[in-house]
Amino acid sequence: xxxxxxxxxxxxxxxxxxxxxxxxxxxxxxxxxxxxxxxxxxxxxxxxxxxxxxxxxxxxxxxxxxxxxxxxxxxxxxxxxxxxxxxxxxxxxxxxxxxxxxxxxxxxxxxxxxxxxxxxxxxxxxxxxxxxxxxxxxxxxxxxxxxxxxxxxxxxxxxxxxxxxxxxxxxxxxxxxxxxxxxxxxxxxxxxxxxxxxxxxxxxxxxxxxxxxxxxxxxxxxxxxxxxxxxxxxxxxxxxxxxxxxxxxxxxxxxxxxxxxxxxxxxxxxxxxxxxxxxxxxxxxxxxxxxxxxxxxxxxxxxxxxxxxxxxxxxxxxxxxxxxxxxxxxxxxxxxxxxxxx
Amino acid sequence: xxxxxxxxxxxxxxxxxxxxxxxxxxxxxxxxxxxxxxxxxxxxxxxxxxxxxxxxxxxxxxxxxxxxxxxxxxxxxxxxxxxxxxxxxxxxxxxxxxxxxxxxxxxxxxxxxxxxxxxxxxxxxxxxxxxxxxxxxxxxxxxxxxxxxxxxxxxxxxxxxxxxxxxxxxxxxxxxxxxxxxxxxxxxxxxxxxxxxxxxxxxxxxxxxxxxxxxxxxxxxxxxxxxxxxxxxxxxxxxxxxxxxxxxxxxxxxxxxxxxxxxxxxxxxxxxxxxxxxxxxxxxxxxxxxxxxxxxxxxxxxxxxxxxxxxxxxxxxxxxxxxxxxxxxxxxxxxxxxxxxx
Numbered sequence: 001x002x003x004x005x006x007x008x009x010x011x012x013x014x015x016x017x018x019x020x021x022x023x024x025x026x027x028x029x030x031x032x033x034x035x036x037x038x039x040x041x042x043x044x045x046x047x048x049x050x051x052x053x054x055x056x057x058x059x060x061x062x063x064x065x066x067x068x069x070x071x072x073x074x075x076x077x078x079x080x081x082x083x084x085x086x087x088x089x090x091x092x093x094x095x096x097x098x099x100x101x102x103x104x105x106x107x108x109x110x111x112x113x114x115x116x117x118x119x120x121x122x123x124x125x126x127x128x129x130x131x132x133x134x135x136x137x138x139x140x141x142x143x144x145x146x147x148x149x150x151x152x153x154x155x156x157x158x159x160x161x162x163x164x165x166x167x168x169x170x171x172x173x174x175x176x177x178x179x180x181x182x183x184x185x186x187x188x189x190x191x192x193x194x195x196x197x198x199x200x201x202x203x204x205x206x207x208x209x210x211x212x213x214x215x216x217x218x219x220x221x222x223x224x225x226x227x228x229x230x231x232x233x234x235x236x237x238x239x240x241x242x243x244x245x246x247x248x249x250x251x252x253x254x255x256x257x258x259x260x261x262x263x264x265x266x267x268x269x270x271x272x273x274x275x276x277x278x279x280x281x282x283x284x285x286x287x288x289x290x291x292x293x294x295x296x297x298x299x300x301x302x303x304x305x306x307x308x309x310x311x312x313x314x315x316x317x318x319x320x321x322x323x324x325x326x327x328x329x330x331x332x333x334x335x336x337x338x339x340x341x342x
Numbered sequence: 343x344x345x346x347x348x349x350x351x352x353x354x355x356x357x358x359x360x361x362x363x364x365x366x367x368x369x370x371x372x373x374x375x376x377x378x379x380x381x382x383x384x385x386x387x388x389x390x391x392x393x394x395x396x397x398x399x400x401x402x403x404x405x406x407x408x409x410x411x412x413x414x415x416x417x418x419x420x421x422x423x424x425x426x427x428x429x430x431x432x433x434x435x436x437x438x439x440x441x442x443x444x445x446x447x448x449x450x451x452x453x454x455x456x457x458x459x460x461x462x463x464x465x466x467x468x469x470x471x472x473x474x475x476x477x478x479x480x481x482x483x484x485x486x487x488x489x490x491x492x493x494x495x496x497x498x499x500x501x502x503x504x505x506x507x508x509x510x511x512x513x514x515x516x517x518x519x520x521x522x523x524x525x526x527x528x529x530x531x532x533x534x535x536x537x538x539x540x541x542x543x544x545x546x547x548x549x550x551x552x553x554x555x556x557x558x559x560x561x562x563x564x565x566x567x568x569x570x571x572x573x574x575x576x577x578x579x580x581x582x583x584x585x586x587x588x589x590x591x592x593x594x595x596x597x598x599x600x601x602x603x604x605x606x607x608x609x610x611x612x613x614x615x616x617x618x619x620x621x622x623x624x625x626x627x628x629x630x631x632x633x634x635x636x637x638x639x640x641x642x643x644x645x646x647x648x649x650x651x652x653x654x655x656x657x658x659x660x661x662x663x664x665x666x667x668x669x670x671x672x673x674x675x676x677x678x679x680x681x682x683x684x
Contacts, residue, residue, distance in 0.1 A: 181610045201608055230607070237608070243600055244609040248616040251593045253668055254648040256675030258585055258641060264678030265572070266543060266579070267586040268523045272682055273615035274590040278675035282668035290659050299600060300653045304646065306596040311642045317632050326595055326624035333598030333620035336606030340614055 064088055064220055068123035068146070070116060070138065072103040074183065075155050076129025077192035081108035082225035085194050093119035103189040117145050125151040125221055127178075131284060132156040132291045136165045143171040151217040153178040157241065158291040159205050159234035166207045176218040177205035177234060180227055181245075181341075185279035195226065200341055202227035205234045228341070242295035244336075247303055249285055250296075252277035406430055406562055410465035410488070412458060412480065414445040416525065417497050418471030419534035423450035424567035427536050435461035445531040459487050467493040467563055469520075473626060474498040474633045478507045485513040493559040495520040499583065500633040501547050501576035508549045518560040519547035519576060522569055523587075523683075527621035537568065542683055544569035547576045570683070584637035586678075589645055591627055592638075594619035 069080045069092040080090040080103065092109040093116050094100040100112045113119040116138065120126045126146050128135045135154045139162075142152055152175045156162050159177045166175035182200040184191060202222035206215050215231070222229035255271075256278040264271070289296055306325070313321040411422045411434040422432040422445065434451040435458050436442040442454045455461040458480065462468045468488050470477045477496045481504075484494055494517045498504050501519045508517035524542040526533060544564035548557050557573070564571035597613075598620040606613070631638055648667070655663040 181608055183610065183612075200610060203608065232608075240602070240605050240608045243602065244605050244613045247600060248597060248612050250649065250652050251597055251616065252675070253671030254645050254652065255590060255593055256671035256673075256678075257648040257667070258589060258645040259674055259678045260582070260585065261677065262681065263582050263586050264681030265683070266523055266545065266574075266582045267678065267682045268525065268542060270525075270590050270619050271586045272679065273618055274593065275675040275679060276615055277612050278668075278671045279679075280668075280672070282665045282672060285668050286661050286665040289656050289664055290661055293656050293659055297653060297657050300649065300656070303596050303600040304649055304653065306599040307592065307642065307646055307649070310592050310596065311639060311646065314631050314635050314642070315639050317635055319628050319632055322631055323624045323628040325599070326620075326622075326627050329595030329598035329620045330622070330624060331598075332601055333594070333617040335603065336598075336601045336609065337614065337617060337621075339604065339606030340609045341607070 064124045064151075064217060064224060066091070066123045067221075068092070068113075068120040068126045068150075069109065069129060070094075070119055070126065070142070071129035071134070072099045072109065072189050072192075073129065074187045074189070074191050074196075075180065076127065077103040077106070077108040077189035078194060078196040079127055079129060079155065079180070079225050081106070081192055081194040082197060083221070084108070084110065086224040088224065091119055091121075091123065099189050103192065106189060106192060108189060108192050108194075116141065120146040120150070122147050123150050125153060125217060127221070128152070128154040128156075131287050132158055132161065133287055135162055139165045139169060139175075143169045143175075146171075150174065151176065151214050151221070153204075153218050153221060155180055156291075157245065157288045159203075159237045161291050163205055163207055163234040167209065172207050172209040173211045174214045175207055176210055176214055177203075177207070177237075178218060178222070179203040179205075179237065179241075180222070180225070182227075183280075185276055187281050187284065197222075197225045197227040200227050201230045203237055204229055204231045205237060206231065238292050238295050242292055242299040246288060246292055246296045247299045249277050249280065250289075250300055251303070406466045406493075406559060406566060408433070408465045409563075410434070410455075410462040410468045410492075411451065411471060412436075412461055412468065412484070413471035413476070414441045414451065414531050415471065416529045416531070416533050416538075417522065418469065419445040419448070419450040419531035420536060420538040421469055421471060421497065421522070421567050423448070423534055423536040424539060425563070426450070426452065428566040430566065433461055433463075433465065441531050445534065448531060448534060450531060450534050450536075458483065462488040462492070464489050465492050467495060467559060469563070470494070470496040470498075473629050474500055474503065475629055477504055481507045481511060481517075485511045485517075488513075492516065493518065493556050493563070495546075495560050495563060497522055498633075499587065499630045501545075501579045503633050505547055505549055505576040509551065514549050514551040515553045516556045517549055518552055518556055519545075519549070519579075520560060520564070521545040521547075521579065521583075522564070522567070523583075524569070525622075527618055529623050529626065539564075539567045539569040542569050543572045545579055546571055546573045547579060548573065580634050580637050584634055584641040588630060588634060588638045589641045591619050591622065592631075592642055593645070 067083050067088050067090045069076050069090055072092050072094040080092055084090050090109045091111040091113050093113045103109050104112050120142060126142055135156050146152060154162050155178050157179060163177045166172055180197050180202045182196050204218050219229040252275055256275050310325055408431045409425050411418050411432055414434050414436040422434055426432050432451045433453040433455050435455045445451050446454050462484060468484055477498050496504050497520050499521060505519050508514055522539050522544045524538050546560045561571040594617055598617050652667055
C-alpha cells in the first residue's frame with residue numbers, strides 16, 4: 001500500500017458516507033511542512049472504497065510478529081500488553097528493573113531483556129516508550145542495533161524534536177513518529193491497561209524519508225493495540241496537542257494552585273474533572289512542555305487573553321459581554337467535542 | 343435540636359473516628375461574618391456522640407410532608423423528584439409551562455400549580471429553584487404568600503445577595519440559604535435526576551435571624567434528597583465556590599475559546615473533561631458570575647498569576663521551575679480531591 005491509502009485511517013474514516021469524489025492529497029511530510037488532519041469521512045481509497053479502522057488496509061502485507069518495547073511505563077507496558085493480546089510476542093527492556101518486573105508480573109510482556117541491545121534483537125518493530133529526551137538520545141543506538149528491516153516507532157507526546165532526530169539517521173526509511181492519544185494521570189506499568197488505546201487516535205508522523213512499508217507497519221502496530229491510526233505532520237501535531245493536551249495540563253495545575261485548604265469539601269464533579277490532569281507526573285510534563293515550548297507558549301498566551309477578557313468583563317459587571325464570551329466558548333468547545341473520540 | 347448539632351452533618355462527620363474532646367464552636371451567622379467549613383470528622387454532638395449523615399439529627403422532630411417547588415429546571419425538578427421518592431408530596435410552579443409539563447410527565451412532581459401563590463399554599467417548605475435574580479426578586483412575595491410556619495429555602499449558587507434579601511424579610515426566622523453542590527452541564531427538567539444530590543454536600547446558610555427549627559427543617563430537606571447538609575456562612579461559601587465552581591467554569595470556557603477547528607480529533611479524555619463545564623447555560627452562568635463578581639475576580643486574578651508564572655517559565659525553558667510549579671499544583675489539587683465528595 002502507498003502512503004496515500006495509509007492516511008485513510010482517521011476516525012470515522014469513510015463511515016459518514018460522504019465521498020468527495022477525489023482521492024486525498026498526499027501528506028506534506030517535511031517536519032516543518034503542514035498537513036491538515038484528515039476530515040472525518042472525507043478519505044477513501046483511490047478506487048473510492050471506504051476504508052474501515054481495523055481492516056488492516058486491505059493491501060497491507062506487513063505482519064508484526066515480534067516487538068521490542070523500550071520503556072515499560074504506562075504507555076510502553078499498555079502497548080506491549082495490547083500487542084500481546086493481538087498475538088504478537090513482546091520482549092522489553094527498561095532502565096528500571098522494577099518496572100520491567102511489574103510489567104512481566106502483570107502479563108504485559110513475554111520476556112524481560114537485560115539490555116537495549118537484547119531487547120531490539122530479531123524484532124519486526126521497536127517501540128520507543130521513554131521520556132522524549134531519552135527517545136531522542138537513544139535513536140542512533142537503536143538504529144545501529146535493531147534488526148535490519150525492523151520498524152522504529154516512538155510514542156512521545158511532542159513530535160518535532162523526535163522527527164528531526166529520525167530524519168538524520170542512516171535508517172531513516174524505517175522510522176515513523178508515533179503518538180497514541182491516550183493516557184491517565186497515574187503512571188507506571190502498575191496502571192497499564194490493554195484497553196488504554198481502544199478507539200483512540202494513534203498519530204503517525206512519517207519522516208521525509210519514511211518508506212511506505214514502514215508507514216504501513218506503523219499503522220498495523222496502531223491497529224494491533226486497538227487504536228485508530230491517523231497520519232499527520234509533526235508541525236501540526238505539536239500545534240494541535242499544545243491546545244488539546246498541554247494547555248489543559250497547565251490550566252489544571254493553575255486551578256490546583258488556586259485552591260485553599262478545605263475547598264474540596266465544597267466541590268462537585270466539575271472541580272474533580274478539572275483537577276484530574278494536575279495529578280500527572282511533573283517530570284514527564286516538564287519535558288513535554290520544554291520540548292513543545294513555542295507552541296505551548298502560544299496556546300497559553302491565547303488562553304490568557306481570553307481569561308483576561310473574562311476578568312475585565314466580570315469586573316465591569318458587563319452581563320451581555322460575559323454571556324457572549326460564555327456562548328462563544330460553549331460553541332467552540334461543543335464543535336471540538338463532536339470531533340473528539342474521547 | 344439546636345444550631346450547634348445541626349452543623350454536625352459535614353461529609354464523613356464523625357466517621358474518621360477523631361474526637362477533639364470538645365464541641366464545635368457555634369457558627370458565625372452574619373452574612374458578613376466568617377465561619378470555617380467544618381473539618382471532616384471533627385464535629386460531634388455535645389455529648390461526644392458522632393452524628394451520621396441521614397440520621398435525621400436524633401432530636402429533630404421536623405417532618406416535611408408537603409413541598410412547594412418554584413422553578414422546575416434541572417435542580418428544582420431533581421429536588422422535587424428526590425423528595426417525592428422520600429415520601430413528600432410536591433406541588434410546583436414554573437413561569438415556563440413546558441418545564442412544568444416535562445417535570446410532571448417525568449414523575450418529578452405530584453401537581454403542577456398555576457401560580458406562585460398556588461404553589462406555596464399549605465406546604466411545610468418552599469424551595470426557590472430559579473436563577474439568582476429571580477430568587478431575590480420573589481422572596482418578599484413568597485414570604486407574604488407562604489403558609490405560616492413553612493420553611494423558605496433557596497438553591498442559588500451564590501449566597502451573599504440571597505442572604506441579604508432574606509435578612510430583611512418579616513419572616514426572616516424561617517428562611518435559610520441553600521446550595522446543593524451538584525449539577526450537570528445540561529439543564530432543564532429533561533435532565534433532572536433523583537440521584538443528582540446523592541452523597542453531595544448541600545450547603546445551608548442560616549441568616550442572622552434563622553430559627554433553629556428552620557435550620558433543622560432545611561437539614562431534613564437536604565437529607566430527604568440524599569445530600570449531606572453542611573452549615574457555613576454566605577461569605578465563606580461564596581469565596582470557596584468562586585474557586586471550586588466559578589473559576590473552573592471560566593477556565594473551561596477559555597480553553598474552549600482557544601481551540602481551533604479540527605483540534606478535537608487529536609484529543610483524549612483530558613480535553614473532554616476540561617471542556618465539559620463550557621457546555622453549561624451561558625445565561626445562568628452570567629448571573630452567577632455577576633452575583634459573585636468580587637470573589638470570582640479575586641480567584642481568577644490569582645489563577646492568572648499562576649498561569650503567567652508558568653508561561654514565563656516555559657518561555658525561559660526553566661525546567662526546574664516548571665517541575666516545581668507542576669508539583670505544587672499536583673500536591674494542592676490532590677489535597678482537595680481527598681476532601682472532595684465527588
